[in-house]
Amino acid sequence: MELGLQGKVALVTGGGQGVGRAICRELAAEGVKVVVNDLLSERAEAVAAEIRADGGDAIAAPADITDPAQVAAMVATGSAAFGPIGILVNNAGVTPERRAKGGMPPTFIETGDRELQQTVELNVYGTMYCCRAVLPGMVAQRWGKIISIASEAGRVGEPRLAAYSGAKAAIIGLSKALAKEHGRDCINVNVVVLGAVAHEGIAPGNATSADATPETNERLKKMLNAYPVSRGLGRLSRPDDVSGIVAFLASDRAVFITGQHIGASGGYAMP
Numbered sequence: 001m002e003l004g005l006q007g008k009v010a011l012v013t014g015g016g017q018g019v020g021r022a023i024c025r026e027l028a029a030e031g032v033k034v035v036v037n038d039l040l041s042e043r044a045e046a047v048a049a050e051i052r053a054d055g056g057d058a059i060a061a062p063a064d065i066t067d068p069a070q071v072a073a074m075v076a077t078g079s080a081a082f083g084p085i086g087i088l089v090n091n092a093g094v095t096p097e098r099r100a101k102g103g104m105p106p107t108f109i110e111t112g113d114r115e116l117q118q119t120v121e122l123n124v125y126g127t128m129y130c131c132r133a134v135l136p137g138m139v140a141q142r143w144g145k146i147i148s149i150a151s152e153a154g155r156v157g158e159p160r161l162a163a164y165s166g167a168k169a170a171i172i173g174l175s176k177a178l179a180k181e182h183g184r185d186c187i188n189v190n191v192v193v194l195g196a197v198a199h200e201g202i203a204p205g206n207a208t209s210a211d212a213t214p215e216t217n218e219r220l221k222k223m224l225n226a227y228p229v230s231r232g233l234g235r236l237s238r239p240d241d242v243s244g245i246v247a248f249l250a251s252d253r254a255v256f257i258t259g260q261h262i263g264a265s266g267g268y269a270m271p
Helices: 018-029 041-053 068-082 096-101 113-141 162-185 218-226 228-233 239-249
Strands: 009-012 033-036 058-060 087-090 144-151 187-194 261-263
Touching: 009 018, 009 068, 018 033, 018 041, 018 087, 018 239, 033 041, 033 068, 041 058, 058 068, 068 113, 087 113, 113 144, 113 162, 113 187, 144 162, 144 239, 162 187, 187 239, 218 228
Parallel strands: 009 033, 009 087, 033 058, 087 144, 144 187, 187 261
Antiparallel strands: none
């Protein structure tokens, strides 16, 4: 399918690994000029270098998206390099501290103030700041695509993920409101909702690490039962299962899809 994305400009947050990295590479393969954001500059630089080595156009734009000044500077850097940003992918959503801890998250009443704040700052305020920074340019172009990555936790709620569930639910509500506000500007706003995704950013030995298999990881074997498609495929979703959906939503093939939250979780939830 020809997506017609050649020459478009995209900003992908959390693009330095996992799902974000796959989205950056998929968009670049479609001819999109990609601004790769990550909190860690070395990760952003590495992905941008991969894209350039493959013949694409990409720059690294490391920034903390919970800081509106850094977000504004990041958008200015991307726009100076490639022109106005027409595609925003809000992918960043897990704090480095939580990623590093791994294992079983605490219950809500066991969660400290700082972890609650970080979860909301990254998922809610980070998404808001990025949307607010790119929307004026999209309005001026009368073209834009905003795709946010959420979690089934935001649609069904998950124990031990109360703050995360609430923050991801907020992204869905925000996206619906923006879709209604900016439909008249030819801007589409949608959400791709994920379940567990196995990728290289997860520590080895974890059920969702890239090297885990049902034969070697008992917890993964049990997890697969919650995903109808996983029962057939014998695996969790991978970043490449997500990136194609994002590329489609970023194109005008999806021009009549807006304000939607689209599950890409193998049937974990069917609301």
